[in-house]
Structures are given as C-alpha cells and as structure tokens.
Amino acid sequence: MNFALELFLNATAMIFFIVVVGEIIWKLQRYFGGEK
Amino acid sequence: MSIVLVLVVVYNVIVIGGIGFYLTRRDRASGQVTDMATGGRNAGLAMFSVTLAITYLGSAHVYGLMEMSFGLGAIALWFSFAHTILMCVICLGTGPWVRRLGCATIPELMGRMYGRQMRTITACIGAMVVFGLVTLETQTLGIGISAISGWSLGWSAVLGAVFGTAYVTMGGIKQTMWVNLVNAVVMYASIIIAAIYLGFALPDGWEGVREHYVAGGEEFKLSIFGTPELMAGFSLAAVFSVVFSQSVNQQGMAAAMSARDEKVIRRSLWIAAPINGLFGVFPVLVGLAAATIPEFAELGPKLAGATLVVKLLPTWLVVLVQAGFLGALLSTFAMSALAPATIFAKDIVGANIEGGLTSVEEKQLIRRVIFVVGGLAAALTFFNHPNVIRAITWLFAWLAPLFFIIVAGLFWKRNTAVAFTVLVSCWVINCAWSIGPIKHAVVAVFPGSAALENAHLTAIVAFVMTILLYAFVKDSEPAVFSGPTTEQAVKGVG
Numbered sequence: 375m376n377f378a379l380e381l382f383l384n385a386t387a388m389i390f391f392i393v394v395v396g397e398i399i400w401k402l403q404r405y406f407g408g409e410k
Numbered sequence: 411m412s413i414v415l416v417l418v419v420v421y422n423v424i425v426i427g428g429i430g431f432y433l434t435r436r437d438r439a440s441g442q443v444t445d446m447a448t449g450g451r452n453a454g455l456a457m458f459s460v461t462l463a464i465t466y467l468g469s470a471h472v473y474g475l476m477e478m479s480f481g482l483g484a485i486a487l488w489f490s491f492a493h494t495i496l497m498c499v500i501c502l503g504t505g506p507w508v509r510r511l512g513c514a515t516i517p518e519l520m521g522r523m524y525g526r527q528m529r530t531i532t533a534c535i536g537a538m539v540v541f542g543l544v545t546l547e548t549q550t551l552g553i554g555i556s557a558i559s560g561w562s563l564g565w566s567a568v569l570g571a572v573f574g575t576a577y578v579t580m581g582g583i584k585q586t587m588w589v590n591l592v593n594a595v596v597m598y599a600s601i602i603i604a605a606i607y608l609g610f611a612l613p614d615g616w617e618g619v620r621e622h623y624v625a626g627g628e629e630f631k632l633s634i635f636g637t638p639e640l641m642a643g644f645s646l647a648a649v650f651s652v653v654f655s656q657s658v659n660q661q662g663m664a665a666a667m668s669a670r671d672e673k674v675i676r677r678s679l680w681i682a683a684p685i686n687g688l689f690g691v692f693p694v695l696v697g698l699a700a701a702t703i704p705e706f707a708e709l710g711p712k713l714a715g716a717t718l719v720v721k722l723l724p725t726w727l728v729v730l731v732q733a734g735f736l737g738a739l740l741s742t743f744a745m746s747a748l749a750p751a752t753i754f755a756k757d758i759v760g761a762n763i764e765g766g767l768t769s770v771e772e773k774q775l776i777r778r779v780i781f782v783v784g785g786l787a788a789a790l791t792f793f794n795h796p797n798v799i800r801a802i803t804w805l806f807a808w809l810a811p812l813f814f815i816i817v818a819g820l821f822w823k824r825n826t827a828v829a830f831t832v833l834v835s836c837w838v839i840n841c842a843w844s845i846g847p848i849k850h851a852v853v854a855v856f857p858g859s860a861a862l863e864n865a866h867l868t869a870i871v872a873f874v875m876t877i878l879l880y881a882f883v884k885d886s887e888p889a890v891f892s893g894p895t896t897e898q899a900v901k902g903v904g
Contacts, residue, residue: 377616377632378605382691384634385487389494389687393679396498 414720415559417729418736419573421596425737426577429588453587453668459681460594461587461741462500462665466493466656467689468742469550469798472735475690476715479697483623483631486697488645490690492652494683499657501679504813505666507820509675511890514667516660516812517757523819523890524826526761531830533757535808535837537750540660541783542805544750546798547743548574548787554736557716567791573736574743575784579777583668586744593741594685597734601692604723604731611722612699619695622702631698647866654869655806658813660749661742689738747787751779804844807864811836811872818876823886828879835875836868843867 453461470489478486513519517536521529549563551570556563578586609616623631630637636644656662669675693715700706700714709717720728755775760767767775815829842848843864853860862870880886 376609377620378609378695379616381484381487381632381634381695382605382688385490385688385691386684388487388491388634389684392491392494393498393683396495396502396679400502 412559414725414729414732415555418558418733421729421733422573422736422740425592426573426585426589426740429592430585433585433588452670453665453674454670455674455677455681457587457591458665458669458674459678460685461583461590461668462497462505462662462678463682463685464590464594464738464741465661465665465745466496466686466742467738469547469553469739470802471690472693472738473550473553473712473716474798475693476697476700477711479694480701480711480714482640482644483628483636483698484634484694485631485636485640485644486694487634487690488641489648489652490687491645492649494687495649496653496656497679497683497686499653500662500666501675501682504657504663504816505669505675506672507891508663509666509669509672512667514664515753515756516658516663516816517753518761519663519816520812520829521757521761523816523824524829528826528829529757529761531833532812533753535833536660537753537758539805539808540746540749540753541787543802544743544746544783545787545790546796546801546805547739547746548791549795550798551736551739551743552791554732554739557720558732563795564792568788570739570743571784571788571791574740574747575780577740578744578748579780583664583745583748586741586748587668589737590741593734593737596730597689597737598685600727600730600734601689604719604727605692605695607723607727608695608699613703616695616699619699619702623698647863650869651803651806651863651865654810654813655865656809658816659809660753661745664745664749664752747780747783748776750783751776754779804840804864807840807868808837810865810869813869814872814876818880818889820890821892822889823880823883824889825880825883825886828876828883828886831879832872832875836872839871840864840868 471493475486475489478489508516508519511519511522513522515533515536517529517533520532548567548571551574552563552567555561555566555570559566561569577589612618614621620632623629630640635641666675669678696715696718697711700718701711703718706714706718706721719731723731755767755772759775760772811833815832818824819829843852843862
C-alpha cells in the first residue's frame with residue numbers, strides 16, 4: 375500500500391481508538407454514578 | 411511582492427472582510443449586540459467542532475511537526491494524538507463543566523468557586539500567560555509570511571499582527587467561528603490534493619520515501635510507535651504537557667462557552683478529534699519526505715519541509731496550502747488575542763466596578779484591548795524572536811496547576827486557602843526552575859530531575875499538593891457539582 379495512505383489510515387485508526395476509549399471511560403464513570 | 415503572498419492576502423481579505431461585513435450588517439439589522447466573547451452562546455455542532463479543532467491547530471502543528479518528523483520520524487504524530495486526548499478531556503469534561511456554569515472566562519469560574527480575590531489573581535496571571543502566547547503566535551505568523559514573501563521576520567510579524575487583529579476585532583468569536591468553517595474546508599482540500607500531488611512530484615513517489623528509510627536501517631521512523639525509548643521520552647511527555655496545560659486554557663474554554671448546550675460539546679468530539687488529529691499527517695509526511703532529498707535535507711529541519719512545499723508544488727496549490735496554513739495560524743492568534751482582552755474587560759474591569767459594564771461598553775473595551783494587545787505583540791515580535799516551542803512550554807507551566815484546583819473544586823471540595831497555596835507554590839517553583847543556577851543546583855543533588863520541564867514540575871507539584879492539602883483541610887465548602895441535580899449545583903456555587 376502507498377506509504378502516505380498507510381500513515382493516514384494508521385493515524386485515523388489511532389485517533390478513533392482514543393475517541394472510543396474516551397467515550398467508554400465517560401460512560402463507565404456515568405454508570406458508576408459519576409458526573410452526568 | 412511575490413504572487414503567492416498577494417493571492418494569500420487577497421484570499422484572507424475576501425474571507426475575513428466578507429464575513430465581518432455580513433455579521434456587522436446582520437447585527438445592525440437585528441438591533442442586537444452580540445457578545446464578542448461568547449457569540450451569543452448559540453454555536454451549533456458544525457461551527458463549534460471546527461472552531462475547537464482549529465483553535466488547537468497552531469504554529470506547532472504546521473511548522474513544528476515538519477521539524478519534529480524530520481528528526482524523529484512518524485512518531486511525531488503523537489503530538490497530534492496528545493491533542494486528540496485533549497479533545498476528549500475538553501468535550502467530555504472541562505468544556506461541558508464551564509458551559510453548565512455559564513461562565514465566560516476561566517478567572518470567572520475560579521471566582522465562583524474560590525471568591526473574588528482568586529478571580530483577580532487568576533485573571534492577572536491568565537492574561538499575562540495568554541499575552542505571551544499571542545506574541546509567539548505573532549512570531550509564527552511572521553515566519554509563515556516571511557517564508558512566502560522573503561521579507562524580514564520582524565516586518566512579516568508586524569503584517570501578521572495586523573491581519574490577526576483585523577480578523578478578531580470585526581466580530582469577535584462569532585466571526586472567528588465562521589472564518590474557521592471556511593478555512594477548514596480550504597485547508598483540508600488543499601492538503602489532501604497536495605499529498606496526492608507530492609506522490610507524483612517526489613523523485614520516487616511516496617514509496618521512494620519508505621525505501622529510503624528501510625535501506626538506511628531507519629525503518630522505525632516509518633512507524634507511529636517508533637522505538638520504546640522514543641515512546642517514553644517523546645510521546646508520553648507530549649501527552650503530559652498538552653493535556654494538563656491546555657484542558658482549562660481560556661482559548662479552548664471560550665469556544666466551549668459559546669456552544670448552544672452541553673450536548674453540542676459532547677457530540678462534537680467525533681468531529682473535532684479527527685479534524686484536529688488528522689491535520690498532522692500532512693506536515694509529518696512532508697518532514698519525512700524532505701529528509702530523504704539532499705536538496706532539502708541540507709537546509710536543516712526548520713526550513714526543509716516548508717521549502718519542499720514551495721518548490722515541488724505548483725503555484726496555485728502553494729497558494730491554497732499557504733492560505734489554509736495562514737488561516738490556522740490566524741485563528742489561533744485570534745482566539746489568543748481575544749482571551750486576554752476578554753479577561754481584562756470581564757474579570758479585571760467589569761468585576762471590580764459598581765454595576766459592571768453594559769454589553770456595548772464591554773464590546774468597545776474588548777475591541778480596544780485587542781488593538782493594544784495586537785500592537786504590543788507586533789512591537790515586541792519586531793525586535794525579539796525567542797524559541798517558540800521552549801517559550802510555549804514555559805507559558806503552559808503557569809496554567810497546569812489550574813486544572814487540578816478546578817477539578818477538585820468541581821467534584822471534591824473547595825477551600826480558598828488551599829487553592830491559593832497550591833497556585834502560588836507552583837508559580838514560585840516555576841519561576842525558580844526557570845533560573846539556571848537554581849535548576850543546576852537541584853539537578854546536582856537529584857540528577858533524574860534534569861529531564862523535567864517546567865510544565866511537568868508544576869503539574870506534579872499541583873497534583874500532590876491538591877491531594878494532600880485537601881485530604882487534611884478541616885473547614886471546606888462542598889464541591890460545585892456535589893448537588894443531586896445540575897440546577898442545584900449551579901445555584902449552589904458561592
């Protein structure tokens with residue numbers, strides 16, 4: 375695969391991974407009675 | 411004057427002037443005065459997401475990433491990933507909190523939690539820090555204009571300050587948001603086209619770049635995870651400094667305070683994070699490519715990437731890329747210039763005179779202070795050009811302790827004496843760590859402390875002191891969000 379495209383896809387995956395982890399942490403703290 | 415500079419200036423005059431003219435006319439027709447700092451608190455999802463994303467795309471993303479990837483490789487993208495984590499913290503944490511309390515500035519939030527004196531103290535330090543950032547943004551605007559025009563950095567910075575001041579004085583945050591929306595489209599279209607074009611313009615295409623590093627035994631430079639040493643030394647440090655220092659700064663919070671409601675801020679994470687994070691791919695690719703071509707590599711990390719863009723791309727594409735870059739820099743300058751002006755008008759003047767300022771008086775004062783800030787920044791940058799990254803790191807160190815005091819006050823407990831002690835201790839330590847002989851004396855006793863930057867030190871000290879002092883303090887008020895409902899919590903703020 376083209377190197378530039380590969381780097382772009384890797385960065386996209388990493389960014390969405392961070393966002394999903396952030397959302398999960400936020401939902402978990404809500405589930406356990408934290409900030410709404 | 412070069413044709414590229416003329417076209418970039420024409421683009422900015424049309425976009426900034428056109429939108430400013432439209433918003434002024436709309437304000438006059440409706441007979442309302444839009445608050446410069448909050449824009450009427452009605453920003454929707456698209457406008458808020460783009461503004462938040464572009465506010466945090468400044469000089470370090472544009473020129474800093476090219477320079478970092480030239481030396482470190484693709485791991486430089488962790489600077490962008492650190493900002494993605496920052497977007498999570500702002501969109502799911504600090505942003506909704508300040509929006510819920512209806513504050514316009516961070517000192518106002520401090521004042522509502524810890525009293526009027528703390529508001530004034532935070533305002534004085536906050537305005538000083540953000541003014542420092544304005545001078546650095548002026549310098550980087552100057553670097554951008556100087557790279558296109560070939561003029562001296564001093565005069566280019568003056569021109570940059572004039573553009574930046576014009577950008578924000580015409581309509582405040584509302585105008586900045588509209589211009590951001592237009593600039594985001596132009597910036598992304600231009601860098602995507604440029605990345606595809608470079609695939610054909612580079613001597614051996616993007617595959618040639620990969621082969622160069624593989625052949626040279628530097629394959630780790632192609633991976634976003636680099637080496638374990640770089641992950642610990644660079645990536646972790648970037649995440650640490652960016653997240654703690656920027657998650658409660660005035661520019662980002664100003665965007666949050668202008669949102670229609672908390673839901674808009676939370677949902678914007680899915681738009682703001684990719685817009686902000688993916689921008690970094692292009693400068694990193696350019697830096698990596700520039701290091702493989704001797705003609706550009708010999709110019710050194712600072713100039714190699716920028717020169718590659720100008721030399722290898724056709725003029726029309728250089729104009730679009732530079733207009734987009736300049737748009738990102740102008741947006742950061744605008745939000746930075748608006749911040750000390752807002753703090754001065756609301757927290758230093760408005761909060762300390764009987765009855766406060768009317769909305770018209772406040773708008774006029776903010777506009778005048780922006781002129782003064784822009785003028786001072788231009789004058790200082792004309793004569794002085796300090797190292798941007800080092801200066802920004804130093805300025806961030808002043809803000810790091812605010813994060814811990816604000817989070818503790820919102821969710822744990824509040825005590826003005828504790829907040830004052832933590833802030834003043836961190837600021838004194840920050841000053842002491844900036845004085846060479848004192849730092850050297852400490853490093854001689856604790857050699858491991860040599861790697862600590864000012865921002866790391868103030869964040870660690872603030873974290874430890876906040877936990878310890880609050881654990882032992884006896885008479886404290888309840889946390890702001892300790893009430894069972896949001897309404898009670900907001901009402902309960904002392």
